[in-house]
Amino acid sequence: MNTGTIVDLRLPELSENGGETVITAWHVTQNGYVVKDQDLLEVATDKATFDVPSPCAGVLIKILKKEGEEVRAGEIIARIKVDRS
Amino acid sequence: MEVLDLGVALYEDVLEEQKGLLRNRIEGGIPDTLILVEHFPVVTLGRLAKESSIIDRDYFMENKIPVVKTARGGKVTYHAPGQLVLYPVMDLIGKRRDVGSYIDFLEKTVSNALNLLAVPAARKGKRRGVWVRDEKIAFIGIAVKRWVTFHGVAVNINNDIGPFSRMHPCGETDIRVTSAKECLGREIDMAEAKKIFAEQFIRDLEAEYGNKYEHWNYSGSEIAGTF
Secondary structure, eight states, X not given: OOTTOEEEEEOOOOOTTXXXXXXXXXXXXXXXXXXXXXXXXXXXXSSEEEEEEOXXXXXXXXXXXXXXXXXXXXXXXXXXXXXXX | OEEEEEEEEOHHHHHHXXXXXXXXXXXXXXXXXXXXXXXXXXXXXXXXXXXXXXXXXXXXXXXXXXXXXXXXXXXXXXXXXXXEEEXXXXXXTTSOOOHXXXXXXXXXXXHHHHHHTTOOOEEETTEEEEEETTEEEEEXXXXXXXXXXXXXXXEESXXXXXXXXXXXXXXXXXXXXXXHHHHHTXXXXXXXXXXXXXXXXXXXXXXXXOOOOSOOEEEEOTTTTOX
């Protein structure tokens, strides 16, 4: 991944059946530094919670979906600027 | 595959045990592990639970039954000795990365094990949990981190189901709760129940995901029965 590249963080496909998914907690704040595989946020379906990890190291430059909002698989929920170092 | 029987233990202690196993499983240091446990009386609130789902908070206060907020999915439920709780700490990457089908699997294996105990339990369409006709007997609330599962499913075996009437279990206002004891009119030996659930779990796991568990260990833990 090139440094300075902007990466879209998308909600992974949690289930073939789809269904409602809600963001229950962000573990990091906008403009915060994140490392690869760090848990960024928690989402919940009817019976499950799921921690979404960061795909790369960098700065979380934009949170597009806030706590309490519904999201769908594949939807962009944040943007990360890939680390230069 | 490891099967860990924790006896009767505090909810918070077992949660810590699960977190330790979860870290180790994510790092690949241990195999898939199934915890079997009974909890001392406790009400737990999942991530989407509403406090208003506890109808009679005074009852739980008077009986010194704690209410614990937890990061599992699902809403409100009740645990007590005589209820068998299964917490699989399992890596879904080597199986199927599908949280919905994993919950389907939990419902199937609990139904199958209850059937072996002569309880006519089954899944109920799109309504989650395991049911005996219109009465709910097992309750699901899971969490997944790096595609490794924790938390799980609670099955009413011999426990008093009275406290469920003082809440809306799983946030549902229209359900009645039952137990294996109520269905059969007799107590079930918990050691026998644990053996049946563990063996059925492994059989169903092999059938569902194609994993082979030629060897599996069954053991207790140092925290079992120490409270």
